[in-house]
Amino acid sequence: MPNNNKNPGSITSSSAAADNAAVDTISVNGRAVNSSAVGTPEMHQYLGKSHEDAFEVDQEADHQSDQDSDTSQPSSALKSAKTGKAAKTAKPPKAGKAGKAGKAGKAGKAGNLHEDNDESDESDQSDEDDDVAALLSDMDEDYSESEMEELEALQEELHARAAQPSMTLANKLATVGPDFPVTGSVPYSAKIWPLPHGAHAHPNNIRFDRALSGSNDLKRALAYHTIPEFSPFSYIRSNSTAKIFGNEYSILEQYIFIDNGISARPEHIALISVPMINQAFERAKAATAKHHYFALFKHLRFWARLSEQRLLPEELRLDVSAEHIDVPERRSDVVRSRFNGALESWIAYSEEDMEVLMDYCMFWLEKVMPKAQLLKEYLVDTSFAFMSDLIVTRRERIPELEALCTIEVDGKTVMSPRVRSHKKDGLQHYSYSWVTEYGRVLDGIRNSIFILVALVTGARKGELAAMNFSHVSQEANGDYWLAITRWKTAASPKHGEEDRLPLPKFVGDMIRQYEQLRSIPPFVKEGWLFQPMRSRKIVNRATPSAITSVIEQLKLILPIERLHCHRFRKTIAEILINRDERNIDIIRALFGHKSYAMTLRYIARNPFMVRSVAIAIEQNYTREFQDIVAGLRLGYSGASAERIYKQIIKRPDEFAGQQLKVTLVTYISHLLKAGEPLFIRRTAVGTYCLSGEHFTPANLPPCLAGRKVESELIMPDPSNCKIECKKVVMLSSAKQALSDNIKFYEAVLDKSRGKLAVTTEAELLRRISSSEMHLNNLNTSGHSGGQQIEVRNV
Template sequence: MIDLDKYFSIESLQKDLDEAANEEFNHILETTGGKISNSAISLSTKISEHPDHNFPVSDYSSYNDDMWLLEYTNGQNPVKIHFYEEDEQYNGLKRVLLYYSIPDFSVFGTIKSYNTVKPYLTLFNILISYVFKHNHLSASDPSDIGCITPTMLNEALDRAKLNKDAPRHYHSLFRMIRLWISLSTQEVIPEEYRIDIDLTYVDNKKRRKDVVKHFQGTVSTWIPFSENELAQLMDYSLFWLENALPKLMNVRDYLGGLNLVKNSDAPFASWEKNEEFENLTNITINEINVMCSNRRYDKTRLENCSKPYYYSWKNQYAIALDHIRNSLFILVGLLVGMRAREMGQIMLDDIYKDNNEEYWINITRFKTTNDPNYQGETEVIPIPYFIGACVDSFRHLKSLSDFNKQGYLFQSNKSRKVLNNFTPGQIRLITDEIKQFTGIERIHTHRFRKTVAEMLIRRSEKNIDLIRMLFGHESYSMTLKYIARNPFMVNSIAEAIQVNFTEDFHEVIRNIRDESYSGKSAERIASAIIKTPEKFVGKQLKLQIMNYVSHLLSSGEMWFIHRAAIGTYCIHSGEIKIDNLPPCLIGKKNLGHSLSPDISNCQLECEYCVVVEKAKKAISDNIHFYHSVLGSTDSISKKSEAMIRNKLVANEKHLEALNVNHHKVKKALKMKVVQL
């Protein structure tokens, strides 16, 4: 079993969450302000050229339509924006602000997806609610917009901050106000919708620090890639690793045999056009240019009795290598689960194959510390065979000429700078390239780690097949046993479980600790609390939940928790087999291969059922009901009678356990304190 206390501290976990939150918050800043490109055509210009507002916003709609149909994809809901008649006083401002959320017209950051428009609809409604409706202002009246002051905006932000029922409103409102002021200041929206307020009145150090702090405490930093985004990442990565890499290996071996000079260009010269060189170094797959070489004829060289045909290839080869690097970055991020700092320190030689044909990676972990001389600690963890084999090929590609450079796995192959230390800036260059070639926004290492963890939790058929393919395992349980050897992935999955099931699991723990409980899983949790009570309070609770989950993962088991009824929970671990179904799935058709409990049909006689104090009255009522049914009629069938008696026995057992275990953990903890 992996002891997460050894690998992760509360401080390091909190730092990880803060870094993820900061990445997300930086995305907010990038997409709502900054310098607008000179090549961008502003909405103000378009409207001045088309006073009737009849110009396209997509292939399907014009600016003045009552509905913008932005994108229509088969099998998916179309992306639409409605401008309802009853909201006429807000529709003008809605058009000018949401116009800039459309990828084709985005002037801040890099909005690539039409789906991004959907969140902006919510953001706009928040702006209207806090700024306009609260102050009884109309967004269609320029004099009303002119009445808006910095004080009004800051008061709106303060009200949003205090809204406990909608904690996301604070940073959402900040985001929309920032966008509105930025567009107004740069005069890219019509004058009647501009707000004449200096951005620093709202977006200053004090406010930004407060928004970031609130953002970290309220917004879920658990934002995995969507299925569509993951498909784009995998299409890009697997194209370069499965299709392009073998072709590049042929190029490398061919170029290696030419003994080209190891200088900045390493050109190839020939007395005549060299078809073999051109055929091997010009690669196109599925209409994608993998690599090309450029031929030049130099008459001066011929006059000097030198080969006049001059081929350059090195820069194109370097670009192809960076695509391979990006692809490996995606897979390592997904399947190894490291933080950005750990990924940056990986050297080519840190990945190797042992005598059993298994691949391993040396990871340098950096704990939270103020010691400037701390160099980290090295751990060895397994990596999927596919990644290891691709790294071996990548190492061979880089052995040509001077591409080994300083030996970092993820350093740029195009850059000629000496890299003495891998900084977060280098990671951002990689994620920016991946963003450029896949069209996916908000790419950072936290999202990679969390995506596979989320897939393991969701366990859809499609996701499980992808997991098996990536890890090279036929069985789901074998993949989990493999993951159990990697503390980074255990950490990510345990955190995924905590994020998905925090409320339910915390309630179970509180009831077991402070009230009563019944069920096998509850007994295990009670024993853990009694053994280490200090870990089940405050911040330590999170780490202990992750430790508890790691016990299950180390046995190759997945974990599931969900509220079934008042005071009743399903806590299931392991893989459900078709020949050993829990009561909730017996008799159901078309179950598929990757099974999860059916909460809507939870049965108290199930061994995975956990019952806490709140269920006591319901169980008592059930027992009374079952006795009444059994004693009131003789016409009941033997099958029905047997079923009712089974349910009666299950309810009576849980009620007895609830009575026996009432304050059992509390009493044990008090005895432990006395003994101490």
């Protein structure tokens, strides 16, 4: 019976049934699912098979499925995936529910039963529904966790107080003029400020090339206060903030100055009023670019606060107080918009951030820890570690203890001896206290191990907090494994469910060495990996507060903004998505791997990381996939587009609302387990590059043809997209561009007939032919009425 409920989030498909003329209408709302919901291995066909295709599709069974009017039955590819055929490399010693080992076993048994076994079908259906529900819950929690941590960082920014510098910018300009150095020898008046950046990071350049009169003067004055060295606000810790401000300044310029027909000269700055600002907010709120509203609020508030503190030259001060900009209603509205479409649901650490994190880790683990080990061995050998009051008192000084308690690395004093000279019974004595300083060293090592474990496991805050030394094991071949309890996927909320995740050897070795450093009585404690070392509190039950403590310490030390737990497990996804050569050093340091492929194989062994990375990638690509799915109904062209369209028609419910997320995450999970890459980029209006293929120098896509490519991380070049490529997906919005291209190429041929080289003329004819082919496909598929897809707010 037709379901006419077409609320937003529904996807409706009307098609003629194979055995009668009746119209069968399927409507899926919200989180409704069917037994084909996890049948996403077939989505691998969207991207074209690579030379290492992980999914073997049974063509005969597929044909039979097409003949069957009951499309809710799982395909053979689905059954193959459930029985583990899709991910032969994934074989942890013990997999929990999230690894799907248990489910796979059930699916394998079900595949051997007769199809008329209703009880088995219902059991399979229930298992799949449970899986989908768990996945949706995982995604919801993932976004909520990210949202909460982003909100915490935002609150820090909104509530930060301005500190008065010893010399304000206004005083500097009045005293020494505009040629004082801002960074290195670069003066304040320079057209570009090249701020320091990491060796592997993009340059942190701020350019002053605004065409609007007076705008460069204002931009300089505001940008100066976003440089950590000169900023009065404690939440500004990184030069990347200054670069971001420089990039976003145009938003302030557009809504305040250009839209109002005024310049940024002092006489026009004085005209800015509360009504003018409120109107600018309304325009920014209605803008297509959702981040404009938040950015305008942030920059106006920043400008007003600098003006109130008299940090800016008088002629550049905003004569509107911050309290008239940051009113409670406006703040609530802006923050709400920040988490409603304007905020990416995950933001990874940048290359520069990662360089800072890894330098910090290597400082403590490779430079400080060996020195701490020597001290620990001495304390054990002398039994100083086992004294009841942990204070060593002698009539003579102990040079060896003092030397070992003095830990200096790269000119930094990490630990120094505490010696108290006093008289006892009329005699000179020296008392040595080492526990507090040793505990501070252990905290630095603990924080470094936390960074590594958070990056390579994909664990959440609660799961990290519950990690114990007893959970780390090493097999005879040297491989490390981490037993982890997952509460979200467990059948019993009281006991959790144990899974085992692989650990890179370097990380496992560091944990074992850290355990040895903690093996002396004051620091054995309860064995929690990340509990504080300078606290005497007994921790019977580990809670996320231990991780919060680690994060707070790192915030005080590292020049990284918005540093929180959620971003660690998203960073590996960023590395996998971009596959940039700059990340090779990071991969080597984290995993001990020499190649991207080795990292993929490592992640394939970790179902926890697979899920985490898959969710992150889905969130990053959702907009592109939504555009493609929604646009196909208006017309499409390209082999990849044809495959996607057939899948949508075959299983329309998998591409509706929340179900689209499930489809994408499950599909990406299969790619990761199989060691497959994923690439999707918009190349032009209505045109996408969609690829899941391992490219080699001998097998390059058309956009790289003729180039010398030696990297193992070969990705398509969207800027040189060739429309004849089999990876191209074209939607109806590309029609105008195709039509214009045809006219242009034909005009060139007509005007240059007989003057062009044979090869050039053949190339133009080939381009005309390809464009006409795509245009014809778009027109034909767009007018096809046999299969209609309606997508609303996919």
